Amino acid sequence: MKYVRPEIEALKGYVPGYQPRPVEEVIKLNTNENPYPPSPRVIEAIEVQARQGLERYPSPMADSFREQAGEVLGVQPDWILAGNGSDDILTICTRAFVGQGETIRSPYPSYILYRTLAEIQGARIDFARFRDDWSLGDDFATELAESKLRLGVIPNPNSPTGTFIEPEAIYELAQKMSCPLLIDEAYVDFASRSCVELVARDERIMVCRTLSKSYGLAGLRFGYIVAQPHMIAELAKVKDSYNCDALSIAGATAALADQDWLAENRAKILATRKRLVAAMTDLGFEQPESHANFTWNTHPDVSHRTIAEKLADAGIYVRYMDYDDYGDGLRISVGTDRQNELCISKIAEIIAAES
Amino acid sequence: MKYVRPEIEALKGYVPGYQPRPVEEVIKLNTNENPYPPSPRVIEAIEVQARQGLERYPSPMADSFREQAGEVLGVQPDWILAGNGSDDILTICTRAFVGQGETIRSPYPSYILYRTLAEIQGARIDFARFRDDWSLGDDFATELAESKLRLGVIPNPNSPTGTFIEPEAIYELAQKMSCPLLIDEAYVDFASRSCVELVARDERIMVCRTLSKSYGLAGLRFGYIVAQPHMIAELAKVKDSYNCDALSIAGATAALADQDWLAENRAKILATRKRLVAAMTDLGFEQPESHANFTWNTHPDVSHRTIAEKLADAGIYVRYMDYDDYGDGLRISVGTDRQNELCISKIAEIIAAES
Numbered sequence: 001m002k003y004v005r006p007e008i009e010a011l012k013g014y015v016p017g018y019q020p021r022p023v024e025e026v027i028k029l030n031t032n033e034n035p036y037p038p039s040p041r042v043i044e045a046i047e048v049q050a051r052q053g054l055e056r057y058p059s060p061m062a063d064s065f066r067e068q069a070g071e072v073l074g075v076q077p078d079w080i081l082a083g084n085g086s087d088d089i090l091t092i093c094t095r096a097f098v099g100q101g102e103t104i105r106s107p108y109p110s111y112i113l114y115r116t117l118a119e120i121q122g123a124r125i126d127f128a129r130f131r132d133d134w135s136l137g138d139d140f141a142t143e144l145a146e147s148k149l150r151l152g153v154i155p156n157p158n159s160p161t162g163t164f165i166e167p168e169a170i171y172e173l174a175q176k177m178s179c180p181l182l183i184d185e186a187y188v189d190f191a192s193r194s195c196v197e198l199v200a201r202d203e204r205i206m207v208c209r210t211l212s213k214s215y216g217l218a219g220l221r222f223g224y225i226v227a228q229p230h231m232i233a234e235l236a237k238v239k240d241s242y243n244c245d246a247l248s249i250a251g252a253t254a255a256l257a258d259q260d261w262l263a264e265n266r267a268k269i270l271a272t273r274k275r276l277v278a279a280m281t282d283l284g285f286e287q288p289e290s291h292a293n294f295t296w297n298t299h300p301d302v303s304h305r306t307i308a309e310k311l312a313d314a315g316i317y318v319r320y321m322d323y324d325d326y327g328d329g330l331r332i333s334v335g336t337d338r339q340n341e342l343c344i345s346k347i348a349e350i351i352a353a354e355s
Numbered sequence: 356m357k358y359v360r361p362e363i364e365a366l367k368g369y370v371p372g373y374q375p376r377p378v379e380e381v382i383k384l385n386t387n388e389n390p391y392p393p394s395p396r397v398i399e400a401i402e403v404q405a406r407q408g409l410e411r412y413p414s415p416m417a418d419s420f421r422e423q424a425g426e427v428l429g430v431q432p433d434w435i436l437a438g439n440g441s442d443d444i445l446t447i448c449t450r451a452f453v454g455q456g457e458t459i460r461s462p463y464p465s466y467i468l469y470r471t472l473a474e475i476q477g478a479r480i481d482f483a484r485f486r487d488d489w490s491l492g493d494d495f496a497t498e499l500a501e502s503k504l505r506l507g508v509i510p511n512p513n514s515p516t517g518t519f520i521e522p523e524a525i526y527e528l529a530q531k532m533s534c535p536l537l538i539d540e541a542y543v544d545f546a547s548r549s550c551v552e553l554v555a556r557d558e559r560i561m562v563c564r565t566l567s568k569s570y571g572l573a574g575l576r577f578g579y580i581v582a583q584p585h586m587i588a589e590l591a592k593v594k595d596s597y598n599c600d601a602l603s604i605a606g607a608t609a610a611l612a613d614q615d616w617l618a619e620n621r622a623k624i625l626a627t628r629k630r631l632v633a634a635m636t637d638l639g640f641e642q643p644e645s646h647a648n649f650t651w652n653t654h655p656d657v658s659h660r661t662i663a664e665k666l667a668d669a670g671i672y673v674r675y676m677d678y679d680d681y682g683d684g685l686r687i688s689v690g691t692d693r694q695n696e697l698c699i700s701k702i703a704e705i706i707a708a709e710s
């Protein structure tokens with residue numbers, strides 16, 4: 001393939017979790033979607049916007065969303081940049097901060113998309129291992145001799161483990177770094193704390209979020225980043241001019257305005273998570289404490305891959321993940337009680353047959 | 356700003372046409388939007404999708420759209436990649452084909468976004484001048500001594516001039532090039548011919564389109580590229596995993612399914628364009644023949660900048676553009692007859708006052 005850049009030719013490409021269709025006929029616990037629909041106000045706002053017409057360009061900076069998000073987060077609108085999903089935000093940050101041959105640091109095992117983003121950019125990814133207690137050591141902040149460290153990214157809560165690093169520890173880590181540190185808070189609404197307050201304390205700390213998980217809006221593609229205004233201004237140069245469409249801006253704004261819906265939804269998911277953890281523990285699985293809407297499960301005796309395959313045969317999808325030089329496991333999304341119960345009882349069957 | 360890449364720091368950033376709010380209270384002829392609403396079927400499809408729920412991820416490759424577009428264009432679905440506006444497609448192509456220090460070739464004067472895309476990528480843009488008859492010479496295909504030519508981009512019809520290069524001439528040009536040639540057909544539905552049929556004849560030729568202009572869907576952010584399947588496969592590696600949302604996929608699919616709406620809308624706009632051209636000619640403006648939903652107007656005696664400013668004072672927005680080493684002029688979108696009439700009579704007033 002002589003036309004594309006060598007970095008692209010070499011790329012396998014990021015493979016997102018399998019999206020079986022039609023989703024109504026399977027139990028889908030593999031991409032951490034919300035089992036509950038978004039707030040009815042979101043649908044209403046989308047319908048109103050659709051009927052108002054779509055022939056005009058949307059607000060380039062998603063003004064209404066910035067105002068609403070600023071209110072919820074207690075920051076001014078110019079501390080916020082909206083994106084077409086947090087994927088868009090992660091891409092923008094990579095392009096803004098990391099040049100060819102330079103390095104992104106991320107923890108390990110963690111979200112594998114960061115590697116792809118580095119590779120598309122012709123950059124490197126360098127992993128710092130989590131310690132046994134799922135904290136990060138000073139090696140996360142260490143400069144490299146051979147390539148300039150330009151961006152740190154920490155998903156917090158982490159995927160696939162669901163583990164959480166306290167904001168104080170994140171802040172300390174940032175003080176040891178000479179480059180920006182992006183905290184990917186995709187799952188933070190299922191945790192107890194957030195790093196958003198750190199942004200005002202250090203220009204290097206940035207926080208990104210998505211509406212895909214806690215707001216039940218994976219289909220809408222909406223995410224955002226919180227950073228100091230001079231950082232936002234630079235990121236805005238890299239984004240596409242109209243990166244969010246009029247419908248998603250309207251929907252996302254309505255979603256953030258309905259914090260009651262979020263609280264209710266969150267409570268249901270945390271209750272189901274508790275039951276999932278207990279049941280999987282009973283089946284002999286080990287799990288780090290989850291602060292997200294999924295759990296990371298390893299079993300000492302049974303093949304994780306076999307379980308995932310047999311579940312898929314039965315129309316139940318969980319995420320089998322295998323990290324080189326670390327190990328494999330099953331990441332199971334928190335669905336409805338009923339979905340998780342069906343999944344768990346099938347796993348029990350598989351384990352009984354395999355033992 | 357020590358954190359961002361030097362290329363980003365140096366970047367002014369692409370400034371899209373001014374988006375006055377609320378748009379209902381002004382006459383907006385500066386960003387080539389469609390003055391007519393999209394097909395009612397689009398709105399219906401969006402409402403159906405919104406009510407079906409948005410908690411699941413959308414189709415990563417926008418499958419329903421690919422099938423519908425394939426049917427309209429007479430190609431298989433795997434010849435199509437959908438994007439979050441054609442901005443997304445242009446960004447993907449730049450990232451896939453053009454490395455740091457390499458070059459994009461585009462005509463001059465033309466769409467200025469290509470320069471920004473090159474600069475974000477740390478690449479160069481090299482311009483080949485249109486000849487007097489708005490065709491392109493062999494210099495468009497010439498290799499450079501100092502930097503590898505990796506991508507050619509030709510908007511056809513061109514912006515801001517509205518001029519059109521026949522597909523035969525494009526094909527001949529491609530034969531002289533060693534890199535891919537992207538034909539940006541944002542405005543092609545207002546012309547008589549297209550380069551889509553060339554894609555099957557040469558793997559280097561790719562065609563991108565947007566639904567923003569002819570389908571009246573600037574607010575929806577939807578574009579696509581037609582290329583040979585092995586090229587699509589490489590481009591897909593670079594895009595964000597879920598780059599189009601469920602609502603825009605549903606709306607775009609419905610838009611392409613309603614070709615009658617497109618034909619009707621097109622006929623109205625071409626009729627208004629004809630009137631606009633005649634009236635501006637009467638006022639002493641010169642215009643190359645437009646194949647788009649806008650015209651490029653230059654006046655031998657009156658300051659274009661003054662006209663644009665005085666129009667804006669009156670709540671009428673056209674696009675003043677000034678190309679270094681070429682000259683300036685007014686790009687006026689084809690709106691409704693009424694909008695264009697108000698614009699023209701105000702211009703007549705301004706000219707009378709200035710002369």
